[in-house]
Amino acid sequence: MTKSITIDPAIERQPGTLSGPTIPLNAYVSDPAVETAQYGSDALNRMWHDMAVIRTFETALDMLKREGTYKGVEYKHGGPAHISIGQEASVVGQAYHLTPDDFILGSHRSHGEILAKGLSAIQKLSDAELLAIMEGYMGGKALRIVEKHVGGATVKDLAINYLLYSALAEIFGREAGFNKGMGGSMHTFFPPFGIMPNNAIVGGSADIALGMALFKRVNRKPGIVIANIGDASMGCGPVWEAMMFAAMDQYHTLWDQEIGGAPPVLFNFMNNFYGMGGQTKGETMGFGVLARVGLGVNEDAMHAERVDGYNPLAVADAIARKKQILLEGRGPVLLDTLTYRFVGHSTSDASSYRDKSEVDLWRAQDSLADFGHYLQANGHAGAGKLEAMQAAIEERMLAVIKAAVPTDISPRVPAEQIGGMMFSNTPTDRFSDAKPDVLLPMAETRFKVTQEKFRSGVDENGKPLPKLKCLTYGEALFEAVIHRFYEDPTLVAYGEENRDWGGAFGAYRGLTEALPYHRLFNSPISEAAIVGTGVGYALAGGRALVELMYCDFMGRAGDEIFNQMAKWQSMSANVLKMPLVLRVSVGARYGAQHSQDWSSLIAHIPGLQVFFPATPYDAKGMLNLALRGSDPVVFFESQRLYSEPETIVPGGVPKDYYEVPLGEPAVRRAGSDITIVTIGATLYRALEAAQILQDKYNLSAEVIDARFINPLNYESIVQSVKKTGKCVLASDAVERGSFLHNMAANITQLAFDHLDGPVVVIGARNWITPAVEMELDYFPQANWIIDAIHERLLPIPGHTTTTNQRASEIITRNRDGI
């Protein structure tokens, strides 16, 4: 949505045909003389060396996994090991032209990629840089072990041993592994060498890589980002979403030219022709040649080509050319890198889906052997040289294994320490000292208007003020957002309708005028990529605020929220941070797919913080908190509240910056007879119930707004329940599986002796959300709360129920599954 680009029917309705660029297939032609001149013998020998290191590493791991022994060392590796034997040329060729500033992200089968990238980085870094990295990483823990138990004649030699040891220790789940064993085989990574998270979800790296590329582009950082994903991931929605997001026109049409164009992302499909056992050519896909897909994405066909991944020089050539395109802002790029694994998908794979004869055909063209012949035939390796290199590599590998296997040398992290890794909890004002890119001084933005509004919805006598003149919940969010935009230059916000429209509910109105496109833009309706790119952006070192409009759309971003946003801080052992805030809006009035409160789904996933402000004061104070934090926050908002002023918190919404204390519920009304705890907009119905209880039945209810779901400090809630002995929990989430049941169980355990009745949970019915006119029968109302108190906690003399809140309904409804 932009006014500057007109959609002209005269153009759009013109007849014609569409054609695209041709897609080169294995176009590289080897010319040994040219190659000798370009690389030199040393580099060519190093390529073979690196391929041999990978082959040796994977072979050793395969033997430990399958047979429990390697050259006399016994070890039973219990975790996964997705071996990449056969794919060595594709990764060594890729890494050759990359620098530590270039990032790679991979898949479950990434041992080869990280070793190749690491070996390449070691060649490109000075000894001083290498030592600084190894000394500085996790306090030099792994370096100490390598020095003592493996050694190294030179710094580079030591660094290679460090790389092999730290990767293997990570695979074995050891504290000295790259990620303290929190990542393991499928996830091991090492940011100082530009080795970024590897993902066990097929295609999971695509949008994260794009987010990292977006970070590089927006923050003018060097380097490109490669998503190494498999051919089967072309069937994954988030991969398509990432490609669409990466290919948006606006990088060229709307963004400042100075920013440099599209995010430098390369979608490299390591095409080994199988997704587990499903054969992508001829069986599970229809593209025939994977590179064809580029034609469907943009005018440049994503600069797609098929590269012979069995020739490291072909791959190196392709990467050098594509890197140039990306640095020029002309991405994204799609590469279809042919390769083939000689082993199964995993050690449990008997390869029943392919003929041995097929494997033999590829073995006959084994890239390691072929490249060895090439070196020998062209005078790069004399007699016995490769054999000597192989022997040295095996010796090195054995020493590394001997250090990584014993738990006295390489212990595991005490399990209790994992808890300390779930959050980074390091509030940060700005992730860069650069000057924030803005278009107006803050005082000239809409901030001036909101600041001048009544800060409370009621005057000092409690009389309501005209709503239009009062600061609303939506405007309170705006104040928090614009504050951080002017503080943290890395902050970007995007989602559906974030610019111009100001967000579907207007919270961002006024930001369009204040911020350039690269800090606030409309994304495609690609929920997975919206969240996934946010994950990548945050992991790369920036702060992202992404928005999904309706809570109900979270399902579209399930993996990105549950597996990516939630896990990378702890899976990196806190090497990386996740300052990512995901705004989701809980709807009402819009039926079954636009009115759901899914906060309970998020509560179930370790690693996420879950906020749900219900008043303008909290909207600003909690978003301030989230936007200064370093942890991933799913920030729930309620569409019932955007236009509401502050009517609960005395004094209204402060003009200045403030934060709500993390995890602390707020007592909204003091009382002595019963405690009502709510999450979200249900607060207002609870307050209504409390007023009726007081006026009609002389019962004094204490109303507490939990505000936070995780983390949550139960102390004030328990204190209240100890006082009253009776507790009702209510929210608009459907009752079954509601987080309130967790809360009820915890309160019951913490205040059991003080309870005068069971803790009662009131949620929305376990139905679809009906039409707006029927919502009173669907979402908890004040009379539900009073009826529930009457039926389950404290029969109220003179009260007549209007709804069925009897405990016996629990049996009936559950029996019927509703």
Add this chain to the structure above:
Amino acid sequence: MATLIPLPKLGNTVESSIIVRWIKSIGETVAAGDAICEVETDKATMEVESPASGVLLAQLFQPGDDVPVLTNIAVIGAAGEDISALVGSTAAPAPAPQVAAESKPAAVQLTNGASASSDVLIRISPRARKLAERKSLPLEGIAGSGPEGRIIERDIEAALTRAAKLTPLAQSMIEKGGYSAPEGASGRITTKDLLPTTAPQTPVPAQTDAVEVIPLKGARKVIAQRMLESLQTTAQLTLNRTADARTLLDFRKRLKASAPEFGLQGVTINDLILFAVARTLPRFPELNSLFIDNAIHQHRTVHLGIAVDTTRGLIVPVVRNADTLSLRDLSSEAHRLATACQEGRVSPDDLTGGTFSVTNLGSLGIESFTPVLNPPQVAILGVGSVDLKAVQSDDAVQFIPHIALSLTINHQIVDGAPGARFLQALSHNIAQIDLLTAL
């Protein structure tokens, strides 16, 4: 439809009763008005009559069980009727008699009562239970006003308002353990009212003798509590003197020999003493007093407690308005009460409200003793045997029969001299009892 039979409240102060025996067995036909079981209260044994006709389907308690009043004790209905709904879904069917006889827990499971072993079936919130424990409030008889009859905090609070109040110090002593509040107490309970609880850690000496261990309950339990309470909480002083018994003995002879139509033949020496006490006391209201809550309640009317020895222990029924009764009426009321006590049929209401008590051990040859006060009464008269006493008159010494009188007073309220003056007046009245009857 089967009917639940509750244990009736057998008197205003009765909180619970012990099932003595079942008169009707399970399966036996019962007519409305038939006694189905015999129960014992503090001081009396009574029969519980069935309000309904039918077949006795369940006995919900065993003989020996202490049952709160108004708790269901039996179910009467049609033969073979399913009563599981009545006695609770978790309850087993009415136990076969032989099971009931040997298995107390099985029967207790069916109850709605409040003994410790049946707590599982009391619907009570943790909060209410904790409050009751803290306040040492027994749960017997507390009706729940919560959902499905659950006892909730407000029910305990209401019961506490109705029940006796503990002083903060008494409360603290109970909470620390070793003491309990007296059962059924009303008014304000101070530390003086507290009863020591038996220390469970007291070692029981190894017994080689055959020893029968009898749990303290019923009347014995009440006597044990009251006597100790009496001695712990009052300042008792006993005054002894004798009264000339010649007229007493003569008069008793004449009464015994009187015409049957007068109805005076059964008047005993003790009746005469009671009569003398009833007629003397109105002039000494300080002795006809109750000491309650730091206040002296002087009574103008004499409600005379008479100690009766029964097989279950000492019982003190009360002759109301004794100062207004003729000798014959007083005597006949005293006999009615004594007989009722001995037969275990006295109404609990006849056991309360005394203002002064008389106890007589003279017939057992006791010459003199120190009666124990019956608080809140402030005085009790003990009557001893009649013995010859050497009395000097003029220049000779005569042996004259005298009856021994021992008056215990609470010195907190009554000083020695007023007590002595009462005893002196009583002696003079006994010495001329024949004239007293004419007043």
